[in-house]
Amino acid sequence: xxxxxxxxxxxxxxxxxxxxxxxxxxxxxxxxxxxxxxxxxxxxxxxxxxxxxxxxxxxxxxxxxxxxxxxxxxxxxxxxxxxxxxxxxxxxxxxxxxxxxxxxxxxxxxxxxxxxxxxxxxxxxxxxxxxxxxxxxxxxxxxxxxxxxxxxxxxxxxxxxxxxxxxxxxxxxxxxxxxxxxxxxxxxxxxxxxxxxxxxxxxxxxxxxxxxxxxxxxxxxxxxxxxxxxxxxxxxxxxxxxxxxxxxxxxxxxxxxxxxxxxxxxxxxxxxxxxxxxxxxxxxxxxxxxxxxxxxxxxxxxxxxxxxxxxxxxxxxxxxxxxxxxxxxxxxxxxxxxxxxxxxxxxxxxxxxxxxxxxxxxxxxxxxxxxxxxxxxxxxxxxxxxxxxxxxxxxxxxxxxxxxxxxxxxxxxxxxxxxxxxx
Numbered sequence: 001x002x003x004x005x006x007x008x009x010x011x012x013x014x015x016x017x018x019x020x021x022x023x024x025x026x027x028x029x030x031x032x033x034x035x036x037x038x039x040x041x042x043x044x045x046x047x048x049x050x051x052x053x054x055x056x057x058x059x060x061x062x063x064x065x066x067x068x069x070x071x072x073x074x075x076x077x078x079x080x081x082x083x084x085x086x087x088x089x090x091x092x093x094x095x096x097x098x099x100x101x102x103x104x105x106x107x108x109x110x111x112x113x114x115x116x117x118x119x120x121x122x123x124x125x126x127x128x129x130x131x132x133x134x135x136x137x138x139x140x141x142x143x144x145x146x147x148x149x150x151x152x153x154x155x156x157x158x159x160x161x162x163x164x165x166x167x168x169x170x171x172x173x174x175x176x177x178x179x180x181x182x183x184x185x186x187x188x189x190x191x192x193x194x195x196x197x198x199x200x201x202x203x204x205x206x207x208x209x210x211x212x213x214x215x216x217x218x219x220x221x222x223x224x225x226x227x228x229x230x231x232x233x234x235x236x237x238x239x240x241x242x243x244x245x246x247x248x249x250x251x252x253x254x255x256x257x258x259x260x261x262x263x264x265x266x267x268x269x270x271x272x273x274x275x276x277x278x279x280x281x282x283x284x285x286x287x288x289x290x291x292x293x294x295x296x297x298x299x300x301x302x303x304x305x306x307x308x309x310x311x312x313x314x315x316x317x318x319x320x321x322x323x324x325x326x327x328x329x330x331x332x333x334x335x336x337x338x339x340x341x342x343x344x345x346x347x348x349x350x351x352x353x354x355x356x357x358x359x360x361x362x363x364x365x366x367x368x369x370x371x372x373x374x375x376x377x378x379x380x381x382x383x384x385x386x387x388x389x390x391x392x393x394x395x396x397x398x399x400x401x402x403x404x405x406x407x408x409x410x411x412x413x414x415x416x417x418x419x420x421x422x423x
Contacts, residue, residue, distance in 0.1 A: 003114055004101075010118050011100030014125030015093055021380065022134055028378035030134040031089055047085030054084055057141065061230040065221050068175045069142045095144035096133070100124060102151035107322040109155060110282055119325030127321075128261040128384060129311035135381075137308040137373040146175040150182065150318055153210075157190050162206050169210035170217075178315055180211055181297050185289030185319055238304040245307045250370060255307045257369050257385065262313030263294065265388050266320055272399055273327045276334070283323065290319040308372060335398045342404050350397055357397075361389035 022029040023044060033049045034042045057063040057070050069091070077087040100121045107117035124130060133140035153168030173179040187207055193199035222228050245255045270287065279287060293316040301312045339347075365386045366376075376382050 003108075006114070006118060007101055007104040007121060010121050011097050011104075011125070014100065014122060015097045018096065018125060018131050018133065019093055021131065026377065027135070028374065029132075030136070030139065031085075033136075045083075045085045045089055047083045050085035050088045051083075053141070054088065060234075061227045062234045063141075064225065064227065065218060065231075066142050066174065066176055068171065069145050072145070092134070092140070092144050095148055096125075096130070099144060099147045099151065102148055102155070103321050106151055106155055107325060109158060110286070110322055111280075112322065112326050116325035116329055117322075119328060120322055121325075123266075123324045123328065124321045127266070127314065127317065128388075129314040131384070132379065132381065133311065135374070135379050137306070137371060138311050139309055140311050142176045143311055146172055146179060147318065149175060150179060154186065154189075154318075157186060157207075166206070166209050166213070170213040173210055173214040174217060177214065178297075178312075180214070181300065181315060182293060182318060183207060183211065184296070185293040185316075188289045188292065189285050189319075241305055242303050245302060251308075251372060253368060254370070254372055255302075258307050258310045259298070259313050261381075261385060261388065262310045263317055265392060266317060266324060267294070268392060269324075269327055269331060269395070270320065272395070273331055277330075286319050286323055290316050293319060331395070331399070335395070338398065338402065338404065342402060346402070346404070350402060353401070354393065354397055357393045358390060361393060362386055365389065 019031075021027060022031040025042060028034070030050065030053065031045060032043055033046045054070055054073060057066070072091050073084060073088045076082060076091060077084050080087070082090065103124050104117045104121050107120045108114075112120065129138060129140070129143075132138055133143065149168050149172035153165050153172055156162070156164035156168055169179065187204060190207065191200060191203045193203060222231055244251070246252045270290070274287065297315050298313065301307055305312050307313065365382050369382060369385060370376075371379075371381060374381075
């Protein structure tokens with residue numbers, strides 16, 4: 001009960017922080033966006049704009065086939081005194097809260113201690129595509145529901161509760177069809193039998209049932225709503241997005257920055273963690289699932305979507321978020337042990353390099369990184385980017401560049417630290 005309370009408090013505090021960022025007077029998010037012709041005052045909750053968003057998702061064929069978030073929003077508004085905008089806001093931030101709890105229990109399920117699991121929750125909320133989920137051009141809509149259903153399905157699969165897995169993952173795919181990209185990674189986590197054996201094919205067949213359910217659902221949805229031609233045209237239009245992502249230098253910079261902000265720091269920390277110690281068997285499975293999904297998802301996103309919608313790059317982190325608390329704590333402990341054998345003179349020696357790299361990163365962040373939608377004054381993207389770059393620089397210098405003058409003592413202490421971390 002105490003652990004549940006702690007996880008709930010961490011999730012609640014982080015969700016409230018994200019909500020505050022979205023509704024600050026200086027912000028211009030989906031939540032408080034001032035629609036054209038809506039009056040002089042900026043709204044706290046932009047009901048007019050969010051109503052348009054709901055209508056657009058009901059009418060556009062690419063979004064109409066993802067009806068779950070829209071349905072929940074309209075039902076809450078219909079059965080309460082809340083407006084459409086208020087219902088959308090309440091549902092999505094509540095779903096974000098539940099996502100944090102799901103990540104906590106998933107982290108515990110794979111062997112993390114309480115502090116590691118709680119940190120995993122916080123790091124999920126502090127990731128770029130979650131902290132700024134409803135800012136242009138991220139434009140989250142179905143993702144909170146999708147992530148929650150995915151984690152519920154993942155935990156069900158890990159516990160061999162296959163009926164619950166089929167239900168949760170089928171709903172997750174209906175919420176957003178990009179869930180299908182996770183199936184190969186999920187197989188790496190749950191299929192333990194020899195390849196080409198009867199048990200192997202049986203497990204794979206069970207994992208693929210949600211995909212079959214979605215194909216059946218999609219067929220009937222398109223047929224009954226007579227949107228076959230519109231869906232085909234939408235698919236053809238998506239194949240032109242690659243050119244749009246790199247049409248000029250500004251868009252190219254935004255595209256590269258989008259990938260980095262979505263998963264760059266997490267991937268870098270994973271590399272640092274994995275490069276200095278042997279991963280446990282369960283860590284290896286999750287890392288393989290993450291890397292494999294990252295490769296598939298990145299190609300699909302670049303070729304068929306607007307990559308400035310950073311959330312699209314974040315999907316592979318589904319497999320990494322439950323491990324991130326462990327990775328970060330072990331990295332911090334490793335650096336702490338390293339600093340314990342470093343003299344102040346050695347640290348000062350690297351100060352000029354730190355200042356130069358920091359100046360370069362801040363200059364790049366504020367002079368060359370721009371969003372093609374929105375402005376620096378309407379969000380905290382540039383500030384966040386600068387912080388991420390500075391964190392990366394500090395970690396890189398302490399982890400890879402800084403060398404102790406007594407390497408034998410440093411090596412011995414580092415080995416002891418790793419042994420403690422594995423206990």
